[in-house]
Amino acid sequence: MNAKENGSALLGALLAAGMLCCASAQATEPAVDVQPQFESYGDTKVIAVEPIRDMFSHKSHVVIAGLSCDSCHPDIFERKRGAAKANGDYNMASLEEGMYCGACHDGDMAFNTTGPETCKVCHGSDMKQPDEVIFNVPVKTVIFNHKEHVEMGLDCSSCHDQAFEMRVGAAEEQPEKFTMQALYDGKYCGLCHNGSDAFASDTRCTTCHIGVSGFERRFVSEAEEDEHGH
Ligand code: HEC
Ligand code: HEC
Ligand code: HEC
Ligand code: HEC
Ligand code: HEC
Ligand code: HEC
Known part of the structure; x- marks a missing residue:
């Protein structure tokens, strides 16, 4: 894919220049946090054991896949963690209709969301349901x-x-x-x-x-x- 190649070609230069965070961002934009994010859930739980809450990585998309910020912001995602979740329709059904991650993860531009082998890539488990x-x-x-x-x-x-x-x-x-x-x-x-x-x-x-x-x-x-x- 072109975007990917461009991304890799740019990577070395960006690393050298020490400006990875600003890949295609305007100077005024906040740096992308590529560290895993931790949120509390319920009383005690922490994201590390809840892969569903931390499945998106800016690093994979911006650095490795070579996507620019505006391929997602602001049309597909607000630049605010938790915004999609707050809309109330952030689920597999809307993804399959082409919203959110599904805008690209359609089996064409990027791997699909209909599995079963792809569930694991995002959710970290094969989502095997109990009987x-x-x-x-x-x-x-x-x-x-x-x-x-x-x-x-x-x-x-x-x-x-x-x-x-x-x-x-x-x-x-x-x-x-x-x-x-x-x-x-x-x-x-x-x-x-x-x-x-x-x-x-x-x-x-x-x-x-x-x-x-x-x-x-x-x-x-x-x-x-x-x-x-x-
Ligand atoms: C492939 C899609 C995608 C690309 C490309 C992308 N982002 Fe994001 N970004 C997201 C998602 C998903 C979220 C989380 C949104 C949510 O939770 O509703 C997010 C959140 C953010 C946030 C909020 C982080 C926080 O902790 O509140 C910032 C800032 C951000 N992005 C900046 C950028 C910048 C700058 C670029 C380009 C270097 C970029 N993003 C490229 C998908 C993307
Ligand atoms: C603008 C297009 C776009 C959007 C939106 C997008 N992705 Fe991706 N994603 C890609 C591309 C391109 C790749 C790399 C090609 C591939 O693996 O098929 C990728 C790769 C991935 C990977 C594999 C790389 C890794 O990190 O291990 C995961 C997981 C992933 N995306 C999850 C998500 C999730 C979750 C969302 C929604 C929050 C999302 N993506 C939204 C385009 C997108
Ligand atoms: C491209 C990444 C991606 C893939 C692939 C994916 N999911 Fe999801 N899934 C998500 C996102 C994003 C959410 C919403 C997460 C949130 O609410 O924080 C979600 C939510 C869910 C939920 C809870 C909400 C709902 O829609 O019912 C279930 C269940 C689920 N996924 C099952 C699956 C199964 C089964 C597969 C494989 C067939 C799969 N997912 C593949 C990204 C993905
Ligand atoms: C009527 C409610 C209900 C529906 C609908 C439902 N689940 Fe569940 N699911 C549960 C309950 C209850 C548990 C066990 C939770 C617990 O022990 O706290 C569970 C557990 C799971 C687990 C964990 C399995 C494990 O071994 O830990 C997975 C994966 C799962 N469900 C996937 C799905 C998927 C995918 C769908 C849609 C096809 C779905 N569930 C629909 C109620 C439901
Ligand atoms: C829809 C399913 C359902 C029905 C109907 C139901 N229960 Fe329960 N009950 C549960 C679940 C789930 C738990 C919590 C899990 C466990 O204790 O194994 C529970 C727990 C309990 C407990 C222990 C916790 C507590 O509240 O003290 C008692 C006692 C109990 N049920 C009595 C009853 C009685 C009596 C009835 C009929 C009037 C009833 N249940 C009807 C699902 C049900
Ligand atoms: C999302 C909605 C939903 C939730 C949550 C839910 N159920 Fe049900 N359940 C239904 C429906 C709908 C029926 C079928 C209609 C009826 O029997 O009234 C049903 C039927 C049942 C039945 C009779 C049929 C059977 O499977 O043998 C049992 C037992 C039952 N549920 C137990 C539970 C227990 C225990 C829980 C919680 C652990 C639970 N349900 C959670 C919607 C739900």
Whole structure:
């Protein structure tokens, strides 16, 4: 690609001149921060374990791919960290429609966003979805069938990151928050299980709480059958 070649050709000269930060910027513009950025998330979490929050690198785009500032600013991105996120439509659906990163990451100018092999390049994991999650904290054996919920037609963004992080175990790290009261207040599962979008959290307890015997019926006996099967 031309832009890339130009970028590499320029790189040596820029490094020598010690003015990498100002590649194609006007003199008045702030320097690009190529260091990883850290943000707090929720109470304690830090970006380093949340690749989704730190997947964009100016260095890769400006220095290595050789793109000028105005290929992104201000038409595709504001020059302000978190601005896209604040718009409320910064998700895979809008990317696939050609917004934000999707303006270039369309499989033509740059690798696509439809994966599966590309998920990893941006998100740092292959985004393998769990079939089922069994929560055991604070109480045992609450079943969440991830596969069924997705197959119902719910978008990933209806749960991530609004109700749940994209990481098994995250909600259970805060058992004092992951309670029925939180569900009744519209958090976690209660975002939908409110009696209008899906059955209410104060009804049908045993649909979610399958109990130890329900768990055994579902998983242990299956495993035993497999064992005795051969
Ligand atoms: C390939 C797209 C792209 C290019 C090219 C690009 N940027 Fe950015 N820039 C971004 C994104 C994405 C953000 C974060 C925006 C957001 O979070 O909504 C950003 C944010 C910024 C910020 C805010 C940083 C902060 O911490 O608040 C500044 C300043 C900035 N860019 C300057 C530049 C300059 C100067 C150039 C040219 C040397 C440049 N950018 C080239 C995509 C780009
Ligand atoms: C103006 C076009 C443009 C935009 C907008 C853009 N990219 Fe890129 N990106 C490129 C090009 C060109 C490359 C290098 C070619 C390739 O890898 O396909 C690249 C490479 C990458 C890489 C691989 C290099 C690396 O850092 O490891 C990642 C990851 C990436 N982009 C993520 C993003 C994300 C996330 C966004 C949105 C926040 C974004 N890009 C927005 C053009 C763009
Ligand atoms: C109805 C809610 C819901 C929907 C819709 C949903 N997820 Fe999830 N997802 C969850 C929950 C709950 C967890 C576990 C979070 C926890 O333990 O705190 C999870 C976890 C994950 C994980 C972490 C897997 C691991 O091993 O750590 C990935 C990846 C994921 N989801 C991807 C997706 C993708 C991709 C989509 C869209 C196709 C999607 N999810 C749609 C609720 C949902
Ligand atoms: C070019 C980079 C890029 C690629 C490739 C990419 N994503 Fe994303 N993804 C993003 C960005 C940017 C966001 C919004 C991040 C934010 O909200 O901070 C996002 C958000 C998400 C979300 C949460 C919001 C939503 O849209 O549901 C899920 C789930 C997700 N990506 C799954 C995937 C999967 C699965 C793949 C592979 C098929 C993939 N992504 C490939 C950049 C990418
Ligand atoms: C984004 C909305 C949404 C969220 C969040 C959500 N659900 Fe659901 N859930 C639904 C919908 C819609 C149905 C189907 C309609 C109904 O059964 O009322 C459903 C059905 C179910 C069912 C019955 C069908 C099945 O899979 O066996 C169970 C059990 C269930 N959800 C558990 C949970 C649990 C546990 C959580 C939290 C970890 C959760 N759901 C979070 C929307 C959601
Ligand atoms: C939509 C699914 C769902 C339904 C319906 C549901 N729960 Fe829960 N419940 C959860 C989840 C998720 C947790 C937190 C994870 C865990 O404890 O494993 C939880 C936790 C609890 C806890 C421990 C935390 C606390 O709040 O003290 C109790 C007790 C509980 N549920 C009782 C009930 C009773 C009684 C009902 C019926 C009136 C009920 N649940 C209905 C999903 C559900």
